[in-house]
Amino acid sequence: MFDLSGKTYLVTGASRGIGAATAKILLESGACVVGSYASAPGNLDSLVTDYGSKRVLPVQADLSQMGAAHQLWEQAVAFNGHVDGLVNNAGVMPEAYVSGSDEDWHASWHTTMMVNIQSVADLCKYAICHFKPRGGGHIVSIASRAAFRGDGIDYMHYAASKGAVVSLMRSIARGYARDGIYGFIIAPGWVKTDMAAVAYEPGNEWMLDEIPMGEAAPPSDVGNMVAMLMSGNVNHATGTTIDINGASYVR
Template identity: 30%
Template sequence: MSRSVLVTGGNRGIGLAIALAFAEAGDKVAITSRSGELPEELAKHQAIAVRCDINDAAQVDAAFTEIEAANGPVEVLVANAGITKDTLLLRMTEEDFTSVLDTNLTGTFRVVKRASAKMMRARKGRVVLISSVVGLLGSPGQANYAASKSGLIGFARSLARELGPRNITVNVVSPGFVDTDMTAVLSEERRKEIVSGVPLGRYAAPAEVASAVRFLSSDEAAYITGAVIPVDGGLGMGH
């Protein structure tokens, strides 16, 4: 049965792969991004794109209103939108820190809160938050990003307890290094260094992250909530 699915930050990289996976399965897919552009790959599936900055509560509410009018209340929410501002602690400004927390953590709070109201009325729903192996493993120069991504885990597990009685599951997918535009800018030396620490010896494909998200959103995962699913080639084992 076709569901109303929203993927934030769904215009490129991991978010686009996730949106495509749902669209190819026949779901009604909406994506949000700051640009509001609809990638060609999604246009083929009659997906819709809505301009939305998740740092703005009014824009979040307006985006949901538009999506609900087109596709019905959101039944599957994938909170993927996020930013990085990497630098070592002593060079990190307060704005570097707070802007990453505001987008990655508080922005996620805004979209989950807006989606969960309708899910609670329907007494069903799936929420998947996209964290990162860095959230528990840590990474030099990413104190702000790591803090935001580990915060998503505590947020998700609290909501899993809160929303579980209404048949709403809340889970986290924690990717490792994924072959996207963001990682393509790394030097060959740095890429080799990263891969050397990954037991499977390679980067993930975005579609591999999307597969985990689709599973957690499926009927087969109806009894899984509060889980953190790593898609990191073994990089974060033990964390």
Template identity: 45%
Template sequence: MNILAAGPLAGRAVLVTGASRGIGAATARVIHRDGGTVVVHYASNERAAKNLAEELGGTRVHLVQGDLTDPAATRDVWAEAVRVCGRIDVLVNNAGAWIASPIDDESEWNEGWTRNLALNLTAPADLTRYAITHFREHGGGAVVTVASRSSHRGDDADHLAYGAAKGAILALTRGVARGFAGDDILAYAVAPGWVATDLADDAVTSGAAAALPLGEVTPPQDVAETIAFLASGRARHATGATVDITGADYVR
């Protein structure tokens, strides 16, 4: 990695899952801007990932591909990230999807739960496990996981599995923070509401956005800046915390 880069993340290697678009791509940009080496994970959108790598340029960006619904592929993603950087200092569990689990169709219900748990819970849990083992050998590290407003309040009737998976992510984060602080391993979550990504395009109309307290859907940059701050180590004693990023649409 290029240790000559300046900034609060200089010398740190950060794996960002689901980084080819949306919050993940914004996070990769901020980490790179702040001096970090970023491993851009993508599942299938190779073109977008390569475009992002070309945009960032230099030696402080690497690409790794893998289907995180496959436990073996998830393990390989972590191993490749460590290989290309030598070590990983921060894991950003961003990859996820708002997958429906409609209650009136048993097949769709079962499929929805299987896919939600695989991508939104099991994959970040497995990566967190790999990260903890790695961090113990390298003097510590941090995990920042993207949860959701749904983690607190649940989701709608067609997305019960999504809300449940995202709620479990907060329990995972708190448990890691409490269990591994003695190893200088920090764990945080961020819980966005509607963010201006393609995931929200069909769910939030312009009229609905205007009704939000700030009159707009949260930009991905706001989430990315928060993730980068937590990744920098400047808030060690906030470990275990969840930062809500909803533009006051959901306040607790």
């Protein structure tokens, strides 16, 4: 376990899945967490009960809307007067059918790009401006193996958004390392979350059969990696992508 006492982290999409697991692990390590949620606080309510309102701040933020990222960042900084690290985890994956109408196609692409990359870019911008005068900080963005191998034909927009996240983080790592700002990418495959529920439906056994380990990764695998990257013990790994996919995609 890493000692993150005195640190404050913003974790987007922290109401469930990877975000909730990450928030819990950071709290167990001694940190304070500002966790965003889209519609319902979910597991964040339990974290407030367990760790107290002085260490956990749930914030509602619809990251598909312009300006939501800025409001979220301002609330995160106001919580303790500073933010030491940003975890860009929030993401959406609506279907986008090539055979569908242009209106539906554009709507799915727009929402996906707003949540998965525009809000990520906005939060990174605010984080960089906050970190520079403080001597540095850490940013971890959750991408996907889809950024490297592509995705299904109904999820090309999702793969494209995650590919953009990878390029964004690599640029940040290269551009701001001398300022003590370090950026990392985690690229999960199937993870045991609500978003991956389709892999457990009858007839979709092949989705998990392709994983050499035979099962989806627990969200804690991602959360533990985030805590390590935030700890400052591996800063020279800035710019790297860490695959957590049970060897289903090996680069």
